[in-house]
Structure formats: C-alpha cells, structure tokens
Amino acid sequence: MVGMDFVPLGLATDLVILTVRDGRLQVLLIRRGIPPYVGQWALPGGFVRPDEDLETTARRELAEETGLSAERIHLEQIATYGAPDRDPRGRVVSVAYLALVPDLPVPVAGSDAASAGWIDVRDAGELAFDHGRILTDGVERARAKLEYSPLATAFCPPEFTISELRGVYEAVWGTPLDPRNFHRKVTKTPDFVAPAGATTTRDGGRPAQLFHRGTATTLHPPMTRT
Amino acid sequence: MVGMDFVPLGLATDLVILTVRDGRLQVLLIRRGIPPYVGQWALPGGFVRPDEDLETTARRELAEETGLSAERIHLEQIATYGAPDRDPRGRVVSVAYLALVPDLPVPVAGSDAASAGWIDVRDAGELAFDHGRILTDGVERARAKLEYSPLATAFCPPEFTISELRGVYEAVWGTPLDPRNFHRKVTKTPDFVAPAGATTTRDGGRPAQLFHRGTATTLHPPMTRT
DNA sequence: ACAAAAGTGTTCCGGCTACACCCATGA
DNA sequence: TCATGGGTGTAGCCGGAACACTTTTGT
Numbered sequence: 001m002v003g004m005d006f007v008p009l010g011l012a013t014d015l016v017i018l019t020v021r022d023g024r025l026q027v028l029l030i031r032r033g034i035p036p037y038v039g040q041w042a043l044p045g046g047f048v049r050p051d052e053d054l055e056t057t058a059r060r061e062l063a064e065e066t067g068l069s070a071e072r073i074h075l076e077q078i079a080t081y082g083a084p085d086r087d088p089r090g091r092v093v094s095v096a097y098l099a100l101v102p103d104l105p106v107p108v109a110g111s112d113a114a115s116a117g118w119i120d121v122r123d124a125g126e127l128a129f130d131h132g133r134i135l136t137d138g139v140e141r142a143r144a145k146l147e148y149s150p151l152a153t154a155f156c157p158p159e160f161t162i163s164e165l166r167g168v169y170e171a172v173w174g175t176p177l178d179p180r181n182f183h184r185k186v187t188k189t190p191d192f193v194a195p196a197g198a199t200t201t202r203d204g205g206r207p208a209q210l211f212h213r214g215t216a217t218t219l220h221p222p223m224t225r226t
Numbered sequence: 227m228v229g230m231d232f233v234p235l236g237l238a239t240d241l242v243i244l245t246v247r248d249g250r251l252q253v254l255l256i257r258r259g260i261p262p263y264v265g266q267w268a269l270p271g272g273f274v275r276p277d278e279d280l281e282t283t284a285r286r287e288l289a290e291e292t293g294l295s296a297e298r299i300h301l302e303q304i305a306t307y308g309a310p311d312r313d314p315r316g317r318v319v320s321v322a323y324l325a326l327v328p329d330l331p332v333p334v335a336g337s338d339a340a341s342a343g344w345i346d347v348r349d350a351g352e353l354a355f356d357h358g359r360i361l362t363d364g365v366e367r368a369r370a371k372l373e374y375s376p377l378a379t380a381f382c383p384p385e386f387t388i389s390e391l392r393g394v395y396e397a398v399w400g401t402p403l404d405p406r407n408f409h410r411k412v413t414k415t416p417d418f419v420a421p422a423g424a425t426t427t428r429d430g431g432r433p434a435q436l437f438h439r440g441t442a443t444t445l446h447p448p449m450t451r452t
Numbered sequence: 453a454c455a456a457a458a459g460t461g462t463t464c465c466g467g468c469t470a471c472a473c474c475c476a477t478g479a
Numbered sequence: 480t481c482a483t484g485g486g487t488g489t490a491g492c493c494g495g496a497a498c499a500c501t502t503t504t505g506t
Contacts, residue, residue, distance in 0.1 A: 004483075006234050006235060006236050007272075007274075009230050009232060009237060009276075010232050011235060011237070011308075011319060028352060050234075050235075050310075050317070051309065051310045053308060053309055053310060054306065054308040054319070072407070077305055077306065079303050079305075079306075080238075080280065080303065080305075080321050082274070082280035082321070083279055083468090084276075084277045084278065091276070093237060095278070095306050095308070100318070124247070131454060150504090159359040161485090162485080163484075163485075178469075178470075178471090179484080179485080179486090180470090180471085180485090180486070180487080181468070181469065181470080183486065183487090184466085184468095184486090184487085185467095187486095199477095201477065201478075201483090201484095203483090203484065204477085204478075204482090204483055204484060205474060205478085205481080205482085205483040205484025205485060206476040206477055206484055206485040206486080207475080207476065207478065207484095207485075208484080208485055209485085209486095210487090214368060221466095221467070224468075237496080270499085282475080300471040320454025334458090387458090388458080388459090388460080389457075394481060404496075404497075404498090405458080405499090406458090406459070406460080406498080407495070407496065408456075409459065409460090410459090410460085411494095413459095426501095427457090427504060427505075428457090429456095429457065430455090430456055430457060430504085430505075431455080431458065431503080431505080432456080432458040432459080432498060432503040432504050432506065433457095433458080433503065434455055434457075434458060434459090435458085435459095447493095447494075447495090449494070450496095
C-alpha cells in the first residue's frame, strides 16, 4: 500500500428499480438524451458526491427518479462494475443497487419524465453501457431472494392479499404457482405474513384476508421455484 | 447526470482470503506497519491502477500476498464499502473480494512476509478500518454458498477424498456432519464430484476413493446446514 | 485381533405436490 | 344460480436424519 495517490476516475451508482405491474416484472429505464448511446435505454444513476455514502447516493437517485421518499423502499447493493472501457468518456466505476417498489399510482416524475418509463424486463433489449448485464444480475438477485426471504412483500402495498403476493412470485419467476399450496406455505410459515384483520373483494370472488409483512427475515425451508 | 466531474477519491480492493487448515477456517491477515491502525490486523489490499479491471487488481493482490499464480483460484466479489469516514486519511472506496484457496504447503510470501499470517476467523478480533465487517460478510458468503454450490472443492487440492471435502464443510460451518449421509449426498448428486480412479489411505482406515471437481455449478436440493 | 475410517442398507418422518372439496361473495 | 377466487383436507412421494452394519486397510 503506497500513499494516497488517487487515480482519476468517476464513481457512480446505477439503479435497477423493479416493480410488478399488470402481472409482469418491469424495470424503470431512462431514454438517453445525450451521447454516448443517445436514444438508447439506460438505468437511472448518477455520480457519488463528496462525503456521500454509497447507499445515500442510491436513495437520492431513487427519490429523484420515482418521486418516492425512499425511506421504506427495499434497497440493496448488487455489485460493482469497473471494466476500464465500460464508459467511452473515461474511467467510471459504478456501484449497482437493486430497488424493489410497489406498484404505486405515482407517475414516474424525474427531471426527465418524458423519457423515462416502466419496461417489461423481457422486452428491455440492448441497454446502454453494460447496463444489460447489470439488469440481468439485478433480476437474478431478486429471483433468488424470493426463494429464501420474505422479500416479495417489498413489491406489495402495506396491506395485501395472499393471491397478490402470489402474483408477485409468478411475475418475478415467470411461472404459475398452485394457489392452494402457496397459501398454506405462506400462512403457515411463522411470521412471514401477519393478518391485518380486514378483508377485501378487490380480486373478485370470496373476500380475501388482508395481511401485512411479518417479522421473519428468512424462509426455512425456502419457497421452491418449481 | 452532469459532466465527468471527478470527486477526488481512492479506489481500492480488499481481499478476504480463506483457507481450511487443521480443520479450522482461517483468513490471511496483514499486521499493519504504518499508520493508521499501526499494529492491528488488516485485510490485504491495494489501490486499483489506471486501466486495470477490478478483478485484475484483486488477482494481482492475491498473487502478491500468497505467491499463488491466481489463475485457478476461486475469486468473487463480495460488496463495495464506501462510508465517507471509513479511512481517516481520506475518501477511499473499497471493492472487497473473496478468495478461496486450498491448504497448500506454500508459505505466505508477500512483500511483508514476517507480518502476515493465517488466523482462525473465530480469533480474528478487531480489525483495522471496517475490515471486521468485510470479513464477516465474506465468511457469511462462503458459508451460504456451500449450501447450494460445489464451492467447497475450491478449498481442496485437485484430488481429494469425500471425508476431506466433508472436513471443509465442517470447518466452514463449524458443525459436524454425518459422514455416511454426506458421502451419499455428494456422490449421488450428478456431476458434483467425479471419481479420479485412484485411492489413498492418507486419512487412515480403509482406503478412500479420490475424486476431483465435477462440472455441476449448483446443488439441487442444497446441502443442509443442520 | 483390533482400531479406524470407507461405504451401503434401511427405517422413519417432515414437507412438498397434486388435486378433491367446501366457502363467501358479486352479478 | 352461476362464476370467481379464497381457503382446507388429504393421499402419495421424495429426500433428509439417524443409525445398524459390512468392507478394507494399518498396526
């Protein structure tokens, strides 16, 4: 370890912001307005400010892009991407974060609202920079975590039905699940979900109980992806 | 996104190099010789060079510290640590990597050999900077990955017995496993290990078959950590 | 012969799968 | 009354836990 010789480089965070809308897993993308990669979709992101923690940067970007006061939003680091040529403008190392947000009726209200939108992850196609790779890694992280954590509730509003929760799993994994077995698994696992007391008929049919998040942090044994 | 305004900061990689020696999980630590944290144990690491990929930096550091030509060594990113005050000398963001190495008869031969050593992870105590946190995260990553991947073989020489492999699991997890069930699980899982043909009596008792790594990348269903 | 470790067979049991079945509402 | 989704019961199966037992070496 030599001295504090700083190589000139930029440090940024990029965000994979996922939600479930219309039964499909979607990601928030920005249409680039300036070179490089003009006109292509990219992940939202920005540079880390002096004396700003990495997660603080990510939360700030999240708030800027979605209008969500990012307090209660699930946010976790994915990985850091630092290939020397990943940005043609110069050396930029990016710490990628995964954010899971509920399907709120809040429109995308960033500084560049007209050019941002929710895109089906299956339709995302080629992204700017190495953002395709980052998106893939983020989606895979989300898929894996649903197996052994109660993370799916991060996609749900504060109160939700079991079948809404199942819809999250089905959208993220892209596979149908047995409603009856899913119901049993989720309600019998201690502290996975907690009954809210009320019921709703918003999904049609017999009224469904409403639940909110439980206190569990892991799922033993895990949910099985078929 | 403004221009390429680079905040002055250092970008480094730190390494959690784990091995299994004498049936215990050990980590390679460096005794610091210069401030800050003089005399305390720290993870090996160093700054990223211009135009150097992050993993290249990590492999270079690994080779410098262990003398291992790091080609065949398992190396994966853990996470990036960027709290503004994590280094009292200035802003240094560190990308941490996890390396798993076999128990080779190679002495630790770094630039600072006298002050480096293999330390039981349970005895590591307080480390310099936020390295304690990084070590914890790295060890937890290794523990988790043994469950659902054939990663334990990364701790083994090219040819190993089933009980040596079990020894890895027991050392990393800190719990004993049933030798009979472990043997069945490992040998019945397709492509987890492949018979090498030879046998050895180096563990005493009846000769044991030697195996090498299989081609499997995941373990379904996973190994259970009791 | 005996100790020690390798490897096999077998029983028990918990959890998942698949599906039959009943419940409570809106139209 | 019917369609729709909510929720329960249950039989069968798969895989892990536990452990008795046989095999093959060194001393």
